[in-house]
Amino acid sequence: MVKETIRVYARVKPLGRRQQAGIYSVDNDEKSLSSLEIIVPRDLADGFVNNKRESYKFKFQKIFDQEAKQDVVFDTVAKPVAECVLAGYNGTIFAYGQTGSGKTFTITGGAERYSDRGIIPRTLSYIFDQLQKDSSKVYTTHVSYLEIYNECGYDLLDSRHEASRLEDMPKVTIMEDPDQNIHLKNLSLQQATNEEEALNLLFLGDTNRMIAETPMNQASTRSHCIFTIHISSKEPGSATIRHSKLHLVDLAGSERVAKTGVGGHLLTEAKYINLSLHYLEQVIIALAEKNRSHIPYRNSMMTSVLRDSLGGNCMTTMIATLSIDKRNIDESISTCRFAQRVALIKNEAVLNEEIDPRLMIVQLKKEIQELKDELALVTGKQRTSELSQEELLQLDELIEAFLEDNDPDSILDVGVDMRKIKYCFVHLKVFLLNIAEAGEEELKKLKELLQQRDNEISILYEEKNNIWV
Template identity: 80%
Template sequence: MVKQTIQIFARVKPTVRKHQQGIYSIDEDEKLIPTLEIIVPRDLADGFVNNKRESYKFKFQRIFDQAAKQEAIFESIAKPVAESALAGYNGTIFAYGQTGSGKTFTITGGAERYTDRGIIPRTLSYIFEQLQKDSSKIYTTHISYLEIYNECGYDLLDPRHEASSLEDLPKVTILEDTDQNIHLKNLSLHQATTEEEALNLLFLGDTNRMIAETPMNQASTRSHCIFTIHLSSKEPGSATVRHAKLHLVDLAGSERVAKTGVGGQLLTEAKYINLSLHYLEQVIVALSEKHRSHIPYRNSMMTSVLRDSLGGNCMTTMIATISLEKRNVDESISTCRFAQRVALIKNEAVLNEEIDPRLVITRLQKEIQELKDELAIVTGEQRTEGLTEAELIQLEKLITSFLEDQDPESRLEVGADMRKIHHCFHHLKKLLNDKKILGKSSVSSEIKDQDQDQGCQYPSKEEEYKKLQDILKQRDNEISILSK
């Protein structure tokens, strides 16, 4: 078991214009804990005197400035989580931040240059590279891609996605078993034997994602997407199997509706996005509070799916993507505050091992056959499944002669074959039961015969009646004589 808090990292998005001095600063020397300081410019106060803070400080495991490369992000954030997944621990990496702060670029990557690949394609490359190196185990890899759009789940790898509208597709629903484990109905699992197959599944899912242009972002993702790598491994000949799930989550961006000025369908999407992020924040707050008995996981689909990732059996990492332009300072401060609350949550990651029953059955069958072969060598005869008819008749004759033998020292010799011994006991039991039934019937017949014999000695009813009549007459005569 590995107990640790959720790891939090910050990434600052490069600004379109030249770097504005004074908006933020990064201090990595203060007690070896990197600190991000966000400075609120004076002009945001619009000339009014107020008590608004001018400086905010937040601590992270590491802060990546505007010049940080995708490779450095993967090496520091995703690689340790991928290594733990290969070892059999569940892992989650999720990006959180406002619209246009670089979440999708960090998780999935850009399409212009090969070096712009994000965490998901780099993680797939790393995992399959390690699988090829490790020949001591047998690995199986499956991919699933879930989209949560307007609080409804959809399978991004469903082949009907291109031909059908979103409303016609089957919705992914959540099922919960007695152990409170979450199962997703209508979410397909696709086996990937090579890196190329896994990347094709990623590209297929990205093609089907809900993307729209908003005033905040030209290609804004309008849904939460969870790309999951399912890993299974076992050593040859061993019945122990290790399972691990690695969730790579790209959350939709939080945005202020008044600030973006959207309406219609975009407004509906923004409401659902903000509501689900609000429920995520509720779960984070509940987990960070001590002695809190109820955690509201069921409030939204996203928190239900990520239940293990938040306060459960998982090694979780969060990337806070921050856009530190003047107009986005308030949202950036909110993102950093959310990250500080996430850092208080403790997870207990457990090695996911189980015994494969099919392998156990195969192993036991092989062991039984080997024991039968050894027994055949010792006894000189091949063991069959059951006793033959001739063997059964011979055994019953032995039992009969044993029972009829008056010698108290006599023995029933049937050998060391347990099948013959069991049959002898069953036959003796049958004989005993038959004797009991016969004994009961003979006793009842004896009682009946006795009753009949006794019935012959008793006088009949007519004789008894005549005798009583004679006594009555005699008494009447005696009375009449006495009265005279």
């Protein structure tokens, strides 16, 4: 069991041409947590006397500034989680931040250059590279891609996506078993035997994502997406199987509805996005409180799916993406505050091992046969599951002789064969039951005889009294 708090990182997005830089400073101390200070410039419109807070400081595991490369982010954030998943633990990496702050670029990456690959493709490459190197186990890998759009779940790897409207697609629904484990109905698990197959599935899912143009971002992702890598491993000849999964989560943008500057169906999308993120925040706040008994996971689909990742059996990491320009300072501060609450949550990751029942049956049958062979070697006889007719007759004679022997110290010796011992016990039990039944019959006859004698005495007594009268 590995017990630790959720690791929280921050990444600052490079500024665009027309954006005015906000004032911030990064202190990446290798020995301790890194700190980010954001300065809110004094607004003259608020008057000469301004009591508003001007400086905000936040602590992170590490802060990636504007120049940080994708490979550095992967090595620091995702690689340790991927290693744990390969060892049999569950893992989750999720990006949180406002629209246009670089979440999708961090998680999925850019399409223009190979070096712009994000955490998902780099993780797939790393995992399959490690699986090829490890010949001591047999590995099976599957992937799934879930989209949560307007609080409804959809399978991004469903082949009908291109031919059907979203409303006509089968919805992914949540089912809960008696042990409170979450199962997703209508979410397909696609097997990927190599990196190329896994990447093709990722590209297929990305093509089917809900994307729209908003004033905040030209290609804004309008849904929460969870790309999951499922890994099963087993050593040859062993009955123990390890199951682990890695959730790679790209959340939709978090910002106030008024700031999106949208209307119609985009406004509806923004409301659903904010509502689900609000429920996520409620869960985070509840988990951070030590004495809280109820955690509201069921309020939204996303928090239900990520139940294990938040305060459960999982190694979880968060990346807070920040857009540090003057217009978005307040949103960046809000994202950092959320990240600080996430950092308080403790998870207990457990090694996910189980016994394969089919292999266990084969192993037990083999063990039984070996024991039979050993017994035959010691006794000089090949033992069958049933006693032979000759052995049964011999046992009947031994039991009869034992019962007729008046010596209280006599013993019934049938050896160490459990089949013979069980037969003797059954035989003796039947014998005792027959004696008890015979005794009850004899007692019944004696009672009837006694009643008959009582009746005769009563008659004689009455006759005697009549004579005297």
